[in-house]
Each structure stands twice: as structure tokens, then as C-alpha cells.
Amino acid sequence: MKNQVAVTNIKTRWVRSLKTEMALLVLLFVTVFWFDQLVAILKPLIGTPKSNVSVWNLGELFFQHMAIVTIATSASLILAFGLGSWVHIKRFDQLKSNLLSFCGFGETFPTAALIALLVPLLGYGMESVVIALFVYGLMPIFTNTIEGLESIPKQIGEAADGMGLTPIQKYGYVELKMGMPYILTGIRISLIVNIAAATIGAVVGAGGLGMPIMSGIRIYDPILIMKGALPVILLALLVDGLFRKMEKHYGIQSKG
Amino acid sequence: MIELRNIKKTYGNVVALDGIDLVIENAKICMLLGPSGCGKSTLLRLINRLIDPDSGEILINHKSNLSYKKEELRRNMGYAIQGVGLFPHMTVGENISVVPKLYKWDEPRMKARIEELLDLVGLPIEYASKYPRELSGGEAQRVGVARALGADPQFLLMDEPFGALDPVNRKRLQREFLEIQRRLKKTVVFVTHDINEAATMADQLVIMNEGKIIGAGTPEEIACCEDDTVVGFLGNGFGLELLERHKLVDHMHMFEPWTKAAKFEDLLRFDRASTMKEIMASFLLSEKTLFSVEGVPGVFTYNTKPISELLLKCD
Numbered sequence: 001m002k003n004q005v006a007v008t009n010i011k012t013r014w015v016r017s018l019k020t021e022m023a024l025l026v027l028l029f030v031t032v033f034w035f036d037q038l039v040a041i042l043k044p045l046i047g048t049p050k051s052n053v054s055v056w057n058l059g060e061l062f063f064q065h066m067a068i069v070t071i072a073t074s075a076s077l078i079l080a081f082g083l084g085s086w087v088h089i090k091r092f093d094q095l096k097s098n099l100l101s102f103c104g105f106g107e108t109f110p111t112a113a114l115i116a117l118l119v120p121l122l123g124y125g126m127e128s129v130v131i132a133l134f135v136y137g138l139m140p141i142f143t144n145t146i147e148g149l150e151s152i153p154k155q156i157g158e159a160a161d162g163m164g165l166t167p168i169q170k171y172g173y174v175e176l177k178m179g180m181p182y183i184l185t186g187i188r189i190s191l192i193v194n195i196a197a198a199t200i201g202a203v204v205g206a207g208g209l210g211m212p213i214m215s216g217i218r219i220y221d222p223i224l225i226m227k228g229a230l231p232v233i234l235l236a237l238l239v240d241g242l243f244r245k246m247e248k249h250y251g252i253q254s255k256g
Numbered sequence: 257m258i259e260l261r262n263i264k265k266t267y268g269n270v271v272a273l274d275g276i277d278l279v280i281e282n283a284k285i286c287m288l289l290g291p292s293g294c295g296k297s298t299l300l301r302l303i304n305r306l307i308d309p310d311s312g313e314i315l316i317n318h319k320s321n322l323s324y325k326k327e328e329l330r331r332n333m334g335y336a337i338q339g340v341g342l343f344p345h346m347t348v349g350e351n352i353s354v355v356p357k358l359y360k361w362d363e364p365r366m367k368a369r370i371e372e373l374l375d376l377v378g379l380p381i382e383y384a385s386k387y388p389r390e391l392s393g394g395e396a397q398r399v400g401v402a403r404a405l406g407a408d409p410q411f412l413l414m415d416e417p418f419g420a421l422d423p424v425n426r427k428r429l430q431r432e433f434l435e436i437q438r439r440l441k442k443t444v445v446f447v448t449h450d451i452n453e454a455a456t457m458a459d460q461l462v463i464m465n466e467g468k469i470i471g472a473g474t475p476e477e478i479a480c481c482e483d484d485t486v487v488g489f490l491g492n493g494f495g496l497e498l499l500e501r502h503k504l505v506d507h508m509h510m511f512e513p514w515t516k517a518a519k520f521e522d523l524l525r526f527d528r529a530s531t532m533k534e535i536m537a538s539f540l541l542s543e544k545t546l547f548s549v550e551g552v553p554g555v556f557t558y559n560t561k562p563i564s565e566l567l568l569k570c571d
Contacts, residue, residue: 159341164330
């Protein structure tokens with residue numbers, strides 16, 4: 001009984017701490033669906049756009065953008081988390097350190113260059129972008145999965161071994177739960193990077209929020225640029241906030 | 257029964273264990289005592305195969321410990337370590353039931369076991385739903401012992417389990433552990449560097465130094481050992497430490513009752529857990545001559561005769 005009270009306390013505290021994220025969500029919704037109306041209202045302040053900004057259907061672009069990011073990051077999550085867990089449980093230490101140094105190297109490779117290299121192979125369209133973002137998303141998730149699983153204090157690891165947990169039981173009972181904040185951080189970094197990087201997709205015809213930005217740059221229309229950039233910024237802030245709260249929540253839990 | 261035969265273990269150039277032979281009898285507490293780095297923890301970790309020896313053989317119930325599956329072997333050996341190593345994201349109850357869960361006990365049996373163990377280590381049942389961060393050091397250590405006893409293993413391996421506690425809590429937990437052991441009769445291997453702790457708890461006392469056993473036997477035998485290294489490590493006062501093993505309440509017949517009136521402030525008062533060492537030390541430091549014991553009617557006069565009778569005479 002006492003336990004239940006404590007748990008609901010943590011839960012309600014968590015929901016209550018999401019005020020900023022709620023506000024961001026509302027703001028994002030308004031921007032995506034009423035951008036043209038906003039521009040009309042703010043006309044005295046920001047002036048008239050150089051082009052007809054309402055040509056772009058922001059709702060559609062937003063969902064394209066979301067689709068690219070979600071598909072790419074989910075795929076990286078499945079592969080990177082699975083691979084990280086597997087090399088950890090099987091204690092493939094050599095393979096693990098090779099993969100880690102490969103990730104360190106891979107992160108230095110520019111996203112735009114990777115997309116450009118993929119176009120001749122996969123052609124114009126969503127596929128090249130999704131695959132490029134998938135590859136980028138792998139690295140932070142993989143490194144953080146390993147870091148998280150190795151983050152448990154020596155004593156606790158030894159207690160788990162001494163009690164007779166097999167490596168996979170140790171993973172399930174202890175390491176995964178205590179490493180969760182690190183793993184969430186990896187997913188967060190991956191998502192934020194991909195939300196921003198997905199705008200480059202417009203260049204290779206993948207659609208998404210990069211479209212108005214690219215056109216805006218070409219004809220130098222700041223309002224058109226903002227039409228693409230504002231939702232990207234708000235989405236990134238929202239995702240960042242949500243994940244940070246989750247990390248904190250799991251951080252408290254894994255400290256008991 | 258645990259038998260170690262000619263165990264050797266080296267780490268690089270460092271010899272951690274050098275030809276260890278030891279037999280640990282069932283239902284006895286075997287205390288491994290020695291300075292830091294003498295190999296006592298290494299020895300303990302060999303028994304449940306957290307490490308394996310370079311050469312030599314370890315028999316558990318007359319069978320080589322290599323013939324058991326590692327996990328099965330460990331589940332039959334409760335393991336309690338310094339700093340406890342409780343899982344912070346699990347409640348006390350969940351921590352205690354980790355090994356029973358591995359054995360796939362059903363829910364009611366597990367619940368009953370949690371209550372039984374909490375009661376055994378002297379914690380209220382409500383503690384089952386607390387998290388480790390909500391416990392004091394002594395409480396966490398009690399839960400550590402309860403968790404080690406989880407699925408009622410035959411053996412208990414303890415690596416300085418009370419090492420991080422303050423002296424008062426440490427003494428209390430030692431006494432409680434002896435009470436528990438009296439009932440459960442586990443085969444206990446207990447590592448410590450605290451001479452007093454070893455003297456208080458040992459059925460069998462093993463003194464180690466630089467990877468070797470330099471003395472083994474009952475505490476009384478060790479107290480009479482004349483080996484220079486053993487005496488050098490234990491000090492000349494070790495015989496006195498053995499008074500810690502005798503409870504005052506068990507020896508009341510050796511003291512004269514005081515029949516005249518006595519003022520309350522003229523008395524030294526002891527409780528039921530007080531030992532002969534405590535009464536001796538208290539009167540050495542006090543000018544009083546009378547004492548009373550909680551739960552024993554009457555007032556008694558102190559004299560040193562019972563102490564000297566209990567003190568060991570080595571021939």
C-alpha cells in the first residue's frame with residue numbers, strides 16, 4: 001500500500017513537470033496548422049513575405065519529416081540497442097571495442113556528404129535520407145547502450161554474479177534498468193541530430209520541412225525559411241525536453 | 257563441507273595464494289582473518305568460482321566445484337559483501353527474492369519467505385516495500401544478510417559484510433548473526449580483518465598472511481599458538497578477546513550476591529547481551545564494586561576470579 005502511494009507520487013510529479021513540454025506541443029501545433037494565419041496576423045510586425053508562402057502545406061511536410069525521422073531512428077534503435085546488448089551479454093570485448101572506435105570515427109563523417117554519396121546508389125527520394133539518418137542514429141545509441149550497461153557499480157555487478165545470475169539474467173534484472181538513463185540519452189541525441197539533419201533531405205527530393213527552407217534560401221525570403229525552421233526548432237525542443245524528463249525519471253529509479 | 261586442496265593462484269608475478277589446504281566443516285562458522293592483501297578475499301571468491309585457481313582442487317560436498325554448473329553452485333551459496341551491493345532500483349522485498357525467483361518459486365511462497373527473512377534479521381515487514389536508499393547502513397546490511405539467505409542455501413560466503421558499519425552497529429549485527437546461525441546452522445565462510453570480530457564469531461579460525469595459512473584451529477587453539485607471525489599479528493592480548501565469546505548472563509553463578517542495601521548510583525548495569533570482556537573492562541575503569549544485569553534479580557559484587565577462570569591457560 002505504502003509502495004503504491006510512493007509510485008503514484010513519482011508519476012504525478014513526472015506529469016506535473018511536463019508543463020514546458022505541453023506548452024511547446026501547443027506552440028508546435030499552432031505553427032504547423034496555422035502558420036499562414038499567424039503570418040497574416042503579424043503582418044504589421046514582420047512585413048509581407050516575398051513569395052506566396054501558403055503554397056507549402058506545412059501539415060503534410062511536417063508528417064513527412066516525422067516519418068523520415070521516426071523510421072530512421074526506430075531502425076537505428078533496434079539495430080544499435082540489439083547489437084550493443086548482444087556484444088555485452090556475450091562478452092565479445094574485442095568486437096565491442098572495435099565497434100566503439102568505428103562509431104567514434106563514423107561520427108566525424110558529414111551527414112550531407114553521406115546523403116550525397118547515397119543518391120547515386122539509391123536515387124532521389126526518401127530512401128537515401130532515411131538510410132543516411134539511420135546510419136547516423138546508430139552511433140550515439142550504440143555507444144550509450146554500452147556505456148549504460150557498463151555503468152553499474154562494481155559491487156553491484158559482483159553481487160549479481162555471486163548470487164548466481166547468468167549474464168542474460170544480470171542484463172535483465174540489473175544492467176538494463178540501471179543503464180536506462182544512458183540509453184535514453186543516446187536515443188535523444190540521435191533524434192535531435194536527425195530532426196535537424198532531415199532538412200537536408202529536401203535537396204534530394206525527400207520532402208519534409210527542409211523544402212520551405214531550401215526555397216526560402218533560394219529566393220531569400222526569411223518568412224519562408226522560418227516556415228520550415230520554426231517547426232524543426234519546436235519539435236527538437238519538445239523531444240529534447242521529453243527525453244530529459246524521462247532520463248531524470250529513470251535516473252531517480254535506478255538510484256533506488 | 258568445503259575442502260580446499262593445495263590451491264595456488266597468481267596474478268601476473270604476484271602470488272595471491274600459495275598452497276592452501278583447508279577443510280571447512282558443515283554448520284560451522286569459519287573466519288578467515290588476516291591483513292589486507294593476504295589473499296583471504298581471493299580464497300572466498302574461489303569457492304563460488306568468481307575466479308578459478310591456477311592449480312589445486314576445491315570440493316563442495318565431496319564433489320569438485322567444477323562439476324557443478326557455475327550458476328547452480330552460486331545459488332546454493334548465499335553471498336554477502338561489504339557495502340552490501342543491494343540493487344538500488346528494486347525494493348527490499350524484490351532484492352530478497354531475486355534468487356527464489358530464479359528458482360521459480362510461486363508468489364505466496366516468495367511472499368512468505370520475504371516476511372520470514374525480514375523477521376529473522378529483525379526488520380519490520382513494512383520494510384519489504386522500501387528502497388535501499390531509504391535504509392540506514394545497518395538496515396541495508398541486514399537486508400544484505402537476508403538476501404544471501406534468500407533461497408535457504410547450504411552455504412554462506414561473507415566478505416567483510418559488517419566492515420562499513422560503526423562499532424556499535426557492527427557489534428549488534430555480529431550478535432544477531434550468531435543468533436541466526438544458532439537456528440539455521442549454515443556452513444559459513446566469513447572474511448574479516450577485524451581481530452575482535454574473528455574472536456567473537458569463529459568456530460574455526462584461519463589466520464592468513466601473504467597467501468598462506470599460518471594458523472588454523474579453534475580460537476582457543478589459536479590463542480595458544482606460539483608461532484611468531486601469528487602472535488605478531490594477533491598481539492599478546494588475543495586471549496582476552498576470547499572473553500567476548502562468553503555472555504555475562506551465562507556465568508552469573510560465579511559472582512557473589514550482595515545482600516545489603518545498595519544505592520542505584522553505586523551500580524554498574526549490564527544488559528543480557530553483555531559479555532565477560534565488557535564487565536571486566538567496565539570494572540577496570542570504574543571504582544564501583546556492585547553490578548546488576550537486566551532481567552536477573554538482585555545485585556552482585558564483582559571480583560576477577562570468574563574472569564581468570566575463563567581465561568585460557570596454555571600449556
